[in-house]
Amino acid sequence: MAQTSAGRLFSSTGALVLGTALMLSPALLESASAQLLGYASNAPMAFPSDNLMVAPAQPADDGDDAVVMPERLKRAIVAFDTHEAPGTIVIDTGNTYLYYVLGQGRAVRYGVGVGREGFTWSGVQNITRKAEWPDWTPPSEMIARQPYLPRFVAGGPGNPLGARAMYLGSSIYRIHGTNDPSTIGKFVSSGCIRLTNEDVADLFSRVTIGTKVVVLPKNAPHMATRSPATRTTISVRPAAAQRPVATTAVPGRQAMNLSTSSLY
Numbered sequence: 636m637a638q639t640s641a642g643r644l645f646s647s648t649g650a651l652v653l654g655t656a657l658m659l660s661p662a663l664l665e666s667a668s669a670q671l672l673g674y675a676s677n678a679p680m681a682f683p684s685d686n687l688m689v690a691p692a693q694p695a696d697d698g699d700d701a702v703v704m705p706e707r708l709k710r711a712i713v714a715f716d717t718h719e720a721p722g723t724i725v726i727d728t729g730n731t732y733l734y735y736v737l738g739q740g741r742a743v744r745y746g747v748g749v750g751r752e753g754f755t756w757s758g759v760q761n762i763t764r765k766a767e768w769p770d771w772t773p774p775s776e777m778i779a780r781q782p783y784l785p786r787f788v789a790g791g792p793g794n795p796l797g798a799r800a801m802y803l804g805s806s807i808y809r810i811h812g813t814n815d816p817s818t819i820g821k822f823v824s825s826g827c828i829r830l831t832n833e834d835v836a837d838l839f840s841r842v843t844i845g846t847k848v849v850v851l852p853k854n855a856p857h858m859a860t861r862s863p864a865t866r867t868t869i870s871v872r873p874a875a876a877q878r879p880v881a882t883t884a885v886p887g888r889q890a891m892n893l894s895t896s897s898l899y
Contacts, residue, residue, distance in 0.1 A: 702816040702817055702831075704746065704816070704819065704831070705746075705820065707746065707820075708731075708746025708819055708820045709746065710743065710744070710745050710746075710833075710834050710837065711743070711744050712737070712741055712742070712743055712744070713734075713741070713742060713744045714740055714741060715734055715736065715740065715741060715742035715744070716740055717734075717736060717742070719736050719847070719849060720736065720738075720847075721736050721737055721738035722735075722736065722841075722842075722843075722846060722847075723735075723736045723846070723847045723848075723849060724736075724810070724838075724842065724846060724847065724848040724849065725742070725849045725851065726747070726749070726828055726848065726849065726850045726851060727851055727855070728749050728750075728755050728757065728850065728851055728852065728853045728855070729851070729852075729853045729854065729855060731746060731747050731748065731749055731819075731820045731821070731822075732744055732745065732746065732747065733745045733746075733747045733810070733828060733830065733838070735838060735841055735842075743837075743838075743841075745830050745834045745837075745838065746819045746820050746830070746831075746834070747819060747820075747828050747829060747830050748813065748818045748819050748820065748821050748822075748823045748824055748828070748829040748830075749821075749822055749823075749824060749828060750822065750824050750825065750826040750827070751822045751823055751824060751825070752822060754824065754825050754826045755822070755826070755852075755853045756808070756826055756850065757850050757851055757852040757853075758850055759847065759848070759849055759850070760803035760804040760806060760808070760847075760848045760850070761803070761804055761845055761846065761847055761848065762801045762802065762803065762810075762842055762843070762844055762845065762846040762848060763802050763803070763804055763805070763844065763845075764801070764802040764844070765799070765800070765801050765802075765839060765842070765844065766790075766799070766800045766802075767790075767798070767799055767839075768790035768791060768794070768798060768799075769790050769794070769796045769799075769800040769811070770787065770788065770789055770790045770794070771787070771788040771790075771794050771795060771796050772786070772787050772788075773785070773786065774807070777825070792814060793814060794814065795813065795814060795815075796809070796811045796812065796813075797811055797812020797813045797814055797829070797830075797832045797835060798812040798832035798835055798836055799811065799812050799832075799835045799836055799838075799839040800812070801838075801839065801842060801846075803848055807826070808826050808827050808828070809827045809828070810827070810828045810829075810830070810835070810838070810848070811827060811828075811829055811830075811835060812829065812830060812831065812832040812834075812835035812836070813829040813830070813831065813832070814832075816831045816832070819831055828850075
C-alpha cells in the first residue's frame with residue numbers, strides 16, 4: 636500500500652512539473668505539439684526574407700556610407716572641355732559618368748549607373764520636373780515584363796528612385812537616386828541614370844527646370860582630360876560639338892528597375 640501511494644505521489648508530482656514547464660516554455664509546447672502532429676515546427680527566421688525592397692543599411696541624411704565607392708566614381712571637380720554651356724548635364728554612357736558643366740573648362744563629375752545591354756540610349760532632353768523622395772508607380776509595360784513588381788511604392792529609403800528624381804522631357808527616363816549604391820558604375824538599369832543618394836541630392840540642388848541634358852551614345856569617341864586637383868589624366872568623353880540625335884525607346888522598355896539583381 637505504501638509503495639502504491641508513493642507511486643501515485645511521484646506520478647502526480649511529475650505531471651505537475653511537466654505542466655509547469657510547458658506553460659513557461661511556449662517553444663517547448665510548440666515542439667511537443669509538432670511531434671504529436673507529425674511535422675517539424677518552423678521558427679519565423681527560417682523563412683526566406685523578401686529582398687525585393689531592401690533599404691540601405693544607413694539611409695539617413697541621404698547618404699550611402701555603408702558602401703565604399705571606388706575612387707573613380709566619387710564626386711569630383713575635373714577638367715572638362717566641352718562646347719556645352721555652364722549648367723548643362725552631359726552623360727558619358729560608356730564610362731558611366733555624369734558631368735555637370737561649370738564653365739571655364741571644368742565640370743563636376745559623378746559616377747552613375749546606366750542602362751544595361753540593349754537599354755542604353757542617346758539624345759538631348761530637358762529636365763521638366765524635380766521631386767524629392769518621389770513615389771514610384773511601375774508602368775504597365777514594366778509590370779508585363781516583371782509581374783512580381785509592386786503596383787505602387789511610396790517615397791522613402793526603400794523606394795528604387797532614391798532620394799531625388801529629375802524627369803527628362805516627356806520621355807520614360809529619369810536621373811534619380813538609388814537604394815542600392817553598389818550598382819553605381821554598372822550597366823544595370825532599363826535606361827534611367829542613377830546616382831548615389833548623396834550625389835543625386837547634390838546634383839538636384841544645382842539644376843533647375845529646363846536644364847539641358849545631353850546623353851552621349853555608349854560608343855562615343857574618347858579624349859583625355861585632367862583633374863585640376865591631382866593633374867591625373869582621366870579618360871572621358873566630352874559633349875560633341877553637335878547635339879546627338881534623340882533616339883526612340885524600344886516599345887515595352889521602361890525607365891526603372893528595382894535595386895536587386897534579380898530584377899535586371
